[in-house]
Amino acid sequence: MITNNSKPLLEVQGLHASVNGVAILKGIDLTINYGEIHAIMGINGSGKSTLAKILAGHSAYQVTAGNVIFDGKDLLALAPEERARSGVFLAFQYPIEIPGVANNQFLRLAYNTVQTQRGKDELDPLEFDDYVREKMKLLEMNPDFLDRSVNEGFSGGEKKRNEILQMALLEPRLNILDETDSGLDIDALRIVANGVNQLTNKDNATILVTHYQRLLNYIVPDYVHVMNSGRIIKTGGKELALELETRGYDWIGAEENIPEGAAL
Amino acid sequence: MSVALQNLVNQPYKHGFVTEIESEIAPKGLNEDTIRLISFKKNEPEWLLAFRLKAYNKWLSMTEPQWQNVKHPKIDFQEISYYAAPKPKEKLASMDEVDPELLRTFDKLGVPMHERAALAGVAVDVVFDSVSVATTYKEKLAEVGIIFCSISEAVQNHPELIQKYLGTVVPVGDNFYAALNSAVFTDGSFCYIPKGVKCPMDLSTYFRINTEGSGQFERTLIIAEEGASVSYLEGCTAPRFDTNQLHAAVVELIALDNADIKYSTVQNWYAGDENGVGGIYNFVTKRGLAKGVNSRISWTQVETGSAITWKYPSCILRGDNSVGEFYSVAVTNNFQQADTGTKMVHIGKNTRSTIVSKGISAGHSNSSYRGLVRVGPTADGARNYSQCDSMLIGDQCGAHTFPYIQVQNHSAKVEHEASTSKIGEDQLFYFSQRGIDAEEAVSMIINGFCKDVFQQLPMEFAVEATNLLSFKLEGSVG
Numbered sequence: 236m237i238t239n240n241s242k243p244l245l246e247v248q249g250l251h252a253s254v255n256g257v258a259i260l261k262g263i264d265l266t267i268n269y270g271e272i273h274a275i276m277g278i279n280g281s282g283k284s285t286l287a288k289i290l291a292g293h294s295a296y297q298v299t300a301g302n303v304i305f306d307g308k309d310l311l312a313l314a315p316e317e318r319a320r321s322g323v324f325l326a327f328q329y330p331i332e333i334p335g336v337a338n339n340q341f342l343r344l345a346y347n348t349v350q351t352q353r354g355k356d357e358l359d360p361l362e363f364d365d366y367v368r369e370k371m372k373l374l375e376m377n378p379d380f381l382d383r384s385v386n387e388g389f390s391g392g393e394k395k396r397n398e399i400l401q402m403a404l405l406e407p408r409l410n411i412l413d414e415t416d417s418g419l420d421i422d423a424l425r426i427v428a429n430g431v432n433q434l435t436n437k438d439n440a441t442i443l444v445t446h447y448q449r450l451l452n453y454i455v456p457d458y459v460h461v462m463n464s465g466r467i468i469k470t471g472g473k474e475l476a477l478e479l480e481t482r483g484y485d486w487i488g489a490e491e492n493i494p495e496g497a498a499l
Numbered sequence: 500m501s502v503a504l505q506n507l508v509n510q511p512y513k514h515g516f517v518t519e520i521e522s523e524i525a526p527k528g529l530n531e532d533t534i535r536l537i538s539f540k541k542n543e544p545e546w547l548l549a550f551r552l553k554a555y556n557k558w559l560s561m562t563e564p565q566w567q568n569v570k571h572p573k574i575d576f577q578e579i580s581y582y583a584a585p586k587p588k589e590k591l592a593s594m595d596e597v598d599p600e601l602l603r604t605f606d607k608l609g610v611p612m613h614e615r616a617a618l619a620g621v622a623v624d625v626v627f628d629s630v631s632v633a634t635t636y637k638e639k640l641a642e643v644g645i646i647f648c649s650i651s652e653a654v655q656n657h658p659e660l661i662q663k664y665l666g667t668v669v670p671v672g673d674n675f676y677a678a679l680n681s682a683v684f685t686d687g688s689f690c691y692i693p694k695g696v697k698c699p700m701d702l703s704t705y706f707r708i709n710t711e712g713s714g715q716f717e718r719t720l721i722i723a724e725e726g727a728s729v730s731y732l733e734g735c736t737a738p739r740f741d742t743n744q745l746h747a748a749v750v751e752l753i754a755l756d757n758a759d760i761k762y763s764t765v766q767n768w769y770a771g772d773e774n775g776v777g778g779i780y781n782f783v784t785k786r787g788l789a790k791g792v793n794s795r796i797s798w799t800q801v802e803t804g805s806a807i808t809w810k811y812p813s814c815i816l817r818g819d820n821s822v823g824e825f826y827s828v829a830v831t832n833n834f835q836q837a838d839t840g841t842k843m844v845h846i847g848k849n850t851r852s853t854i855v856s857k858g859i860s861a862g863h864s865n866s867s868y869r870g871l872v873r874v875g876p877t878a879d880g881a882r883n884y885s886q887c888d889s890m891l892i893g894d895q896c897g898a899h900t901f902p903y904i905q906v907q908n909h910s911a912k913v914e915h916e917a918s919t920s921k922i923g924e925d926q927l928f929y930f931s932q933r934g935i936d937a938e939e940a941v942s943m944i945i946n947g948f949c950k951d952v953f954q955q956l957p958m959e960f961a962v963e964a965t966n967l968l969s970f971k972l973e974g975s976v977g
Contacts, residue, residue: 316930334920335944335948335950336943344939348934352934
């Protein structure tokens with residue numbers, strides 16, 4: 236969904252990051268405009284999930300160089316919860332279980348926190364119940380999800396749906412979906428992808444982190460980036476994903492002899 | 500554990516002030532003369548002095564228990580003052596006569612007296628150091644025949660009840676600290692619910708240790724006659740001192756046929772500072788006797804304070820079909836140590852017991868659950884369900900579970916479940932990625948963890964407990 240008057244929502248400039256002193260990202264440049272969907276692909280260990288977590292502010296990673304501008308502001312200066320409140324959303328690859336905390340309580344607290352940030356009214360438990368049930372239809376979720384503990388005992392597919400449900404509730408501006416397709420059977424994949432498609436519009440942008448092209452049959456990206464060893468080594472349109480599907484990842488490194496620190 | 504989390508847990512103790520009131524303090528040390536002095540000061544009958552002396556002699560022959568999973572320097576029992584009373588101003592006829600300084604103290608603690616008591620519908624028997632200074636609602640309760648007063652008053656006004664029941668559930672030589680208490684107890688609460696009476700309000704006692712270097716040895720006795728029921732609340736705080744103070748209480752509950760006693764505690768004694776200096780040694784014996792058929796004894800405790808907690812509120816299920824319950828949350832932080840749990844002793848037929856224990860450890864603290872379920876040969880059809888969950892915050896703390904199960908009857912059913920979990924960085928990151936900060940996240944996780952226990956508490960106590968836990972664990976995660 237690229238429009239002529241697109242403006243940047245996210246600008247990643249020369250981003251380097253490490254974990255425990257080991258460099259993981261080695262110079263990422265990426266600009267994402269409102270209304271766009273970007274797929275980030277690459278083999279395991281190429282740094283694509285790390286990029287997702289760094290954008291969300293995970294404390295295990297240290298940014299060693301570079302900038303991230305989100306809607307004109309310095310994203311890296313914000314605490315993780317402030318990033319979330321200003322519209323950065325990460326759908327986790329492995330959503331964590333939180334025993335004892337009911338899903339509906341958790342969802343309502345998250346929703347009201349973000350609403351308050353936006354200067355809107357909070358919803359009381361009854362109002363929220365109506366609201367969340369409506370959103371759950373989008374993902375064909377069973378209402379008994381609400382009474383269960385957050386992610387506890389959920390199947391892989393249920394966890395991923397719960398992530399997209401949160402995306403639907405919080406209406407973020409930047410959706411980062413980290414391997415949302417992993418662990419999904421074909422029906423669940425269709426439901427989740429359908430949910431995502433209904434949530435993407437000209438007022439937000441989406442990053443799909445994946446290493447299979449399968450998801451991209453359902454959610455069609457405007458751009459496909461290939462990461463390797465902490466860098467984006469190739470960028471193309473949606474057809475690049477199809478090419479990766481047939482040819483694998485090896486040919487890119489051979490074809491493009493990228494110099495150290497190069498950016499696209 | 501991140502710095503933010505550390506700060507969250509390490510908030511200063513709010514109730515750490517000393518009230519400037521002239522106290523009458525007995526010289527330090529314990530011998531027969533001390534006991535005679537206490538008994539004399541309290542104008543006690545001869546049989547009670549004999550009770551005390553018998554306990555004292557038992558105590559002399561006993562040694563401190565060593566089996567608990569806690570460490571502390573040896574206590575010098577001759578360094579403790581066994582009697583401290585705010586200097587008496589004759590008998591107090593009404594609340595207006597209570598020392599205003601004392602009232603301000605209660606105010607700071609948020610004790611609901613005066614109108615607040617009326618609004619909350621709580622009758623408060625306040626124990627300040629060793630002397631009960633005010634009892635509200637006494638008349639109103641007296642209308643239905645309920646006796647609710649300090650145990651000293653009860654000794655004067657209802658000696659036959661005290662003589663009949665005192666020491667029948669916790670005998671004078673039961674254990675080292677119970678024997679000590681029996682010898683030197685100074686005050687406490689007494690509650691008697693006559694046959695068929697449902698106590699119309701929650702009864703509440705607020706204990707407070709004020710004088711530095713004084714021990715508090717209160718004694719509580721609650722009797723519910725046939726078909727009676729009562730819900731009793733106990734809250735505890737103490738000011739901060741760098742020395743350790745000993746608190747060795749004894750609580751006895753007796754439920755006759757079809758009677759029901761529910762005893763709830765929120766304990767927030769001073770826990771010592773962040774280096775483990777100071778704090779209360781809370782060595783308490785609490786036991787309920789479900790004596791009659793279909794009787795029920797229910798303990799709910801939220802233990803957040805004390806440097807060391809050693810406490811096992813127990814139920815002796817003697818009556819057929821009697822029920823015992825124990826719901827506990829124990830939170831330890833910094834260098835606190837807690838060894839707590841319960842005993843459920845099944846004697847009657849078809850007796851049932853439930854144990855739900857939640858331990859939360861943060862900082863360098865250590866928390867142990869220790870529980871005994873004993874089914875005797877006569878307890879046909881006895882059932883027990885135990886659930887012991889531990890939660891760790893950070894990686895310097897410990898959680899331990901010591902369940903003892905002794906079954907001597909083939910028809911018994913005993914179930915035990917246990918789990919250990921950890922508040923991890925990844926859980927907190929998940930919350931923060933949804934806009935929720937660490938404090939709220941910890942509070943939500945802890946409340947979820949403790950939900951099964953909190954829902955047993957009366958409403959206003961549940962709110963207090965929730966706040967206390969959040970406060971206590973502020974800064975421990977991050």
